[in-house]
Amino acid sequence: MTERTMELEVLRYRPEQDQKPSFQTYVIPFKQEWVVLDAINYIKDNIDGSLSYRWSCRMGVCGSCGMMVNGIPKLTCAAFLKDYYPAKVRVEPLNGFPIQRDLVIVMDDFITKLEEIKPWIIRKEGEEKSLEEGEYLQTPAELAAYKQYSMCINCMLCYAACPVYCIDNSFIGPAAIALAQRYNMDSRDQGREIRQEVIASNEGVWECTFVGECSRVCPKNVDPAAAIQRGKVSGTIDYFKSVIIPWGGRRK
Amino acid sequence: MPVHDVIIVGGGGAGLRAAIAVAEENPNFSVAMVSKVYPMRSHTVSAEGGAAAVIKDNDSLDDHFRDTVGGSDWLADQDAVELFVKEAPNEMIQLEHWGCPWSREPNGKVAVRPFGGMKIERTWFAADKTGFHMLHTLYQTSLKYGNITPYDEWFATNILVEDGRCQGITALELRTGNVEAIAAKAVIICTGGAGRVFPFTTNGAIKTGDGMALAYRAGVALKDMEFVQYHPTGLPGTGILITEAARGEGGILVNKEGYRYLQDYDLGKPLDVSHPDHPVKKSMELGPRDRLSQAFIKEVEKGRTFTGEFGDYVHLDVRHLGEKKINKKIPFVRELASKYVGIDPVYYPIPVRPVAHYFMGGIDTDNDGATTLPGLFAAGEVACVSINGANRLGSNSLTELLVFGARAGRSASRFAAEHTEAKMDSLQKQGADEQTKIKNNFIGKQGGTERIADLRQEMTKAMETGAGIYRSENSLKDTCNTLAEIRGRFSNIIIEDRSLTFNTELVSALELDFMIDVAQAIAHSALARTESRGSHQRTDFTNRNDKEFLKHSLALRTPDGPKIEYKDVVITSWPPEERVYGR
């Protein structure tokens, strides 16, 4: 029985020799259980060792292998070849980020934004619990309030899907705002006002025009779009509070 | 040349915990966090089930101690286990204070679940993505400290030794292809295990034993390398992990006759799944991982397993838990099974088989993470203290990251404070030499006849055949010979990628180079240990031999391959007994 095959069209870019990226087509075997990542690994192992890309866990939890598959941001470890066969599959690096090499993007901006929103538990001065006192109590309902936003694997598919970010990199972006909300809504955190300075800014929630594509492509159902809209509501309420109650407004 | 006080190689759970420990112990210190991937990609992220620590009233440190020592088949150093179980609860509470979203009881306290080999439930969990939440909590918390400098996507290639002391590393910056020396007064290796030396593994691509090889080449012994844990429930083909928590919640293992076969292997008697005491701790499906994986092999030999496209398998049945419980406690299991084998575990049993998962062995360290090379420390899966001995209990390793990551961080910090800086010129020269070496042997390499992937595949095949769950003198000798041959053929590899920018072919070659060293340490250590203990099973020496082998093996590098020495296991309060489960 002759082996079934299909074609992968991959965007290549070698900074030392290429002025700009160009496509290269490879013919790979088609296997029922393969994902696009398996196909890319096959190319590197057997056809062209010079293809560069990021990957690790191959089970959808490390967030390394995000790429554009037929123009849609996907985790290549979760995109099954059988859903495309026998048509050609086009693989490109994620939109919105500069291309370092082949399918590897420069993600410095993303890391900067993660750091900007102060993604750690902030306690007020003197309100830190000691280890001897044991754990902070948190009911299952309190955990459920932020749990969804804690599931982000930092795969950046939402940034690639967001037209605002792709057009203007100054937008803080879906994942960063969702992570900020994860901490804001954690009953153990007391840093919401500090984070609001960052996410309620012009580069924060107000850049978002609620296209909603970020939540559509998110492989972990984090729903960053909802996190952002809720940020708009809380930002607006904060503003009115500060206007109506000038003395009781923001605390540092 | 960058200079720091402490370098940490590896940005997973142990590395991040160590970095935070150094940063807190000494806020004036500059810490370099060198990782070949961005830290949130580290393999800690894929751990699912939970992390063990004693906090409930019905539990005690002594129980945790006894479960761990018994689970290790008495090869664990008992002084290390004592301090491990003692420090575990505080480390876990610290992580909770840092924001880890532990699953809770209705009253708001942290919840615990039963896990394999443990008499009393003490496994803290965050749904079934515990490693993910722990890693992200640690990574995000580490961003708080201004004195931790990230070296993201820098691949450590060598350890710098000067004046008999470790004084830094050389590392390849993936973005630019530059190889640089980075100087420091202490280096902590936290690069994880080496599951990728086996063909079927739960481990991700990055688990290539880099740190083990680095220490090995610097003259440090690799301890207990023959002890490789096979996780009993991985998906056939991909090897993707199905967490032990599925069994902790009551899942059962059945062969092709629908029979709960573990009862034939001295693991107790099964209770019906509707019985209120099911699952019985330390019995049947909650027995230790080595015994469960060995039972599978026996079932294969008896012809009682299913055979599929990807080899033999059995069924893990969680249907009786019901959709609600599955969605609440093991939702990720449902997602993985549905996606990767097209099975919805609410309605169908999951096909599973043992896959290589964890290295009990690793870099020989003391209880503070220090190695025999002054200035070099190690923690996490890469290290062997040893608290896991011949077999690790599930949910002890995530806790180990915290306890020993913190200890190594503090002791490395103290070491760095007590020592002065090295001769920079000498270190810089070593860095330049490394750059030349990599250029000549790899990027600039012409010709070659061996494809990296093919050579790697031959290595993994030899390891599975000769050094799998059951080993014999012949199978191991064959593997040792094959590995020696592969070591020779490595100098003939083909490198097609000449680029300096993000050259992942170069990285694959460097990783294969490291993996061959690690594989040799495993095979030779296994050959030398003529007994069966825990996860090391010899068909030609089927009994445990405490008289001759209540010792750790030490694999030391020589030009002709590893030489194996031994050192005694530390026994404090519990001399070796029969290892009993289900009785």
Added chain:
Amino acid sequence: MKSYVRRYPNTWWLNKSSYFFFMVREFTSIFVAGYCVFLVYFIYKLSQGPDAYYALIEALKSPLSIALHVIVFIFAVYHSITWFKLTPKIMILRIGEEQIPSFLISGANFFAWVVVSAILAWIISVV
């Protein structure tokens, strides 16, 4: 090493149906805003006395005006439907651990919309 920045095409919104309908939604909001301005003008005319008011009403009976009203009505309805479909993203309500499902939030909003519209229609018909 030199990284390459790809230009994001100006026609990005034609590449995917969800992007296209987003642009339609944004487009309709111009008309909704525009009609609000018109309503302000309408009230201004009302304040100018019965002659000015009835002159406006007559002008509004022209075919062009009716056509425009139909278009604006369709756009306003589309805009409202998309708005209420998105409300669950903004109003997240929980009872204990469980989140109230989106369709209930949207449904409640749609229901309220219909009820308020019916009441207004009745008031207008009676007056």
